[in-house]
Amino acid sequence: MSLKRKDFLGLYNVEADEIYEILETAKAMKEIFTRSVKKVPTLRGKTIVNLFFEPSTRTKSSFDLAAKRLSADVMSISKSTSSVAKGETLLDTARTLEVMGADVVVIRHSAAGAAEFLARKIKASVLNAGDGAHAHPTQALLDMYTIKEKLGKIQGLKVLIVGDIAHSRVARSNIWGLTKLGAEVRVTGPATLIPKEISKMGVKVFTDLDKALVGVDVVNILRIQLERQAKGLFPSIREYRQFYGINDERLSGLSKDVLIMHPGPMNRGIEIESSVADGDQSVITEQVTNGVAIRMALLYLLAGRDLKDEDLN
Numbered sequence: 001m002s003l004k005r006k007d008f009l010g011l012y013n014v015e016a017d018e019i020y021e022i023l024e025t026a027k028a029m030k031e032i033f034t035r036s037v038k039k040v041p042t043l044r045g046k047t048i049v050n051l052f053f054e055p056s057t058r059t060k061s062s063f064d065l066a067a068k069r070l071s072a073d074v075m076s077i078s079k080s081t082s083s084v085a086k087g088e089t090l091l092d093t094a095r096t097l098e099v100m101g102a103d104v105v106v107i108r109h110s111a112a113g114a115a116e117f118l119a120r121k122i123k124a125s126v127l128n129a130g131d132g133a134h135a136h137p138t139q140a141l142l143d144m145y146t147i148k149e150k151l152g153k154i155q156g157l158k159v160l161i162v163g164d165i166a167h168s169r170v171a172r173s174n175i176w177g178l179t180k181l182g183a184e185v186r187v188t189g190p191a192t193l194i195p196k197e198i199s200k201m202g203v204k205v206f207t208d209l210d211k212a213l214v215g216v217d218v219v220n221i222l223r224i225q226l227e228r229q230a231k232g233l234f235p236s237i238r239e240y241r242q243f244y245g246i247n248d249e250r251l252s253g254l255s256k257d258v259l260i261m262h263p264g265p266m267n268r269g270i271e272i273e274s275s276v277a278d279g280d281q282s283v284i285t286e287q288v289t290n291g292v293a294i295r296m297a298l299l300y301l302l303a304g305r306d307l308k309d310e311d312l313n
Contacts, residue, residue, distance in 0.1 A: 003301045007119040007126040010135035011176040019177060023145050025297035030290070032069065043072035046303045049102045050076040051094070052129070053109045058264055058288065059129050059138070063106050066295035072303065075102070090114065091121050098122045103303045107131075125302040133167045138298065139263050140173035142291040144181065146283050147218055149290070150259055155182030160212050162244060163222030163271055164193045166233075170263045171222060175201050188212040189222075189244060192233045209244050213254060220261040221246055224271050237270060247273045251281065259283050 003018060011019070032038055048067040052060050060076065067074045075097070094105055104125045107115050112132030119126040130136040148154050159178055165171045165187045178185050179202045187198060188206040199205050206212035213219070224240060246260065260272075260282045268274045277284060 006302075007115075007128075008137065008298055008302060009115050009119060009126065009128045010137045011140055011173050011180070012135065014180075016180045019141070019144070019181060022141055022294070022297050022301065023148060025301060026141075026145050026290070026293040029296040029300070030293040032296075033289070033293070039069050039071060041071045042300060043067070043070040043303055046070075046072045046103045047101050048072045048074050048299060048303065049097045049105045049124075050074065050129075051097070051105055051107045052076070052078050053090075053107075053114075054130065056108055056129075058291070059108065062288075062291045063129065063295050063299075066292050066299055069292070070296055070299060072103075072299065090118065094118050094122050094124075098124045104299060127298055127302060130169055133169050134172065135176075136169040136173050136263075137177075138291070138294055139170050140177045141298075142287055142294040143170075143174055143220060143261060143263070144177055145290045145294055146261065146287050147259065149286075150283060151217060151257075154178065156184075157217040158184045158186065158215055159218040159220065160186040160188065160216045161220045161222065162187075162209065162212075162246065163189050164225055165189055165198060165222070166193045166195050167225060168222050172201075174220065175203055179203070186212050186216065190233075190240070210250070210253075213250065216254070216258060218259045218261060219246060219254075220263075221272050223263065223265060224267055226267065241270050245271055245273065246276050248275050251276055251279070256281070261287060263287070 032040055050060060050063050064074060064076060097105060102124045104127055106127045106129050107118060108129040109131050112134035114131045115126055115128035128135055128137055144154060151157060161171050161174060175185050185203045186206060187194060187203050188209050191207050194205060258281055260276055262272060262277065262284050266272055266277060268277060276282065
């Protein structure tokens with residue numbers, strides 16, 4: 001199996017069948033987790049470079065583990081430890097890594113479009129691990145995998161995304177992916193944090209959380225970026241918690257089958273109460289596990305183009 005493209009930059013330009021292929025491949029990858037030795041030789045001899053110019057714990061660790069479970073050689077480079085700190089450009093860094101034999105470059109960067117720029121300039125496959133407020137495709141894929149695993153489908157479901165939609169690459173990627181698979185996507189949050197043109201992406205817009213929650217199957221709660229509080233873009237923390245926080249009272253009004261999701265890291269007691277985050281309907285820990293499976297799938301589909309299915313064994 002392989003993707004239809006050299007690079008994987010986002011869900012805005014992929015087809016539904018490609019998304020399903022990734023989800024099915026991730027299912028096979030997750031089966032490896034049940035083995036006594038959680039490692040396969042699938043990508044032995046391949047080199048994966050994790051090029052992270054933004055701080056990251058979950059995503060970077062997930063990619064590291066995914067590559068190692070596939071037996072790839074892994075190089076992890078951050079902005080502070082690379083020659084970028086000395087003035088080297090992103091392109092020069094990537095070209096240096098490519099001539100050293102990189103097969104896939106996983107990049108996270110604060111600038112929207114950085115992954116696409118890199119993909120046009122180097123022969124190695126480029127995998128977007130988050131670029132500015134633009135896209136975070138692997139997070140959206142692991143969210144979709146978790147939904148499908150728990151509820152058995154995505155088509156026809158009602159998925160609500162709560163929080164700072166305007167600055168969220170997670171929200172954008174989820175919208176692109178979920179709508180392509182036939183879900184009804186709703187967004188809600190303070191009006192100042194909802195883009196004016198967001199409805200053109202095929203979503204239903206609410207500013208009243210309680211109205212938005214009616215009939216939903218999934219609630220995906222975004223982290224409130226506290227650094228934006230100084231800019232006055234949303235109400236006070238107390239008001240945000242009151243009007244948009246997911247707490248036990250709001251949860252009690254929903255079906256017992258509703259999934260509670262959060263991409264992390266969480267601001268407990270603000271956008272989500274600890275009792276909700278740790279409750280029976282929460283799948284937040286499953287999201288982390290599924291993130292490794294999704295990233296294994298993408299690395300396999302990008303770096304393993306010349307491999308056969310039996311190489312998974």
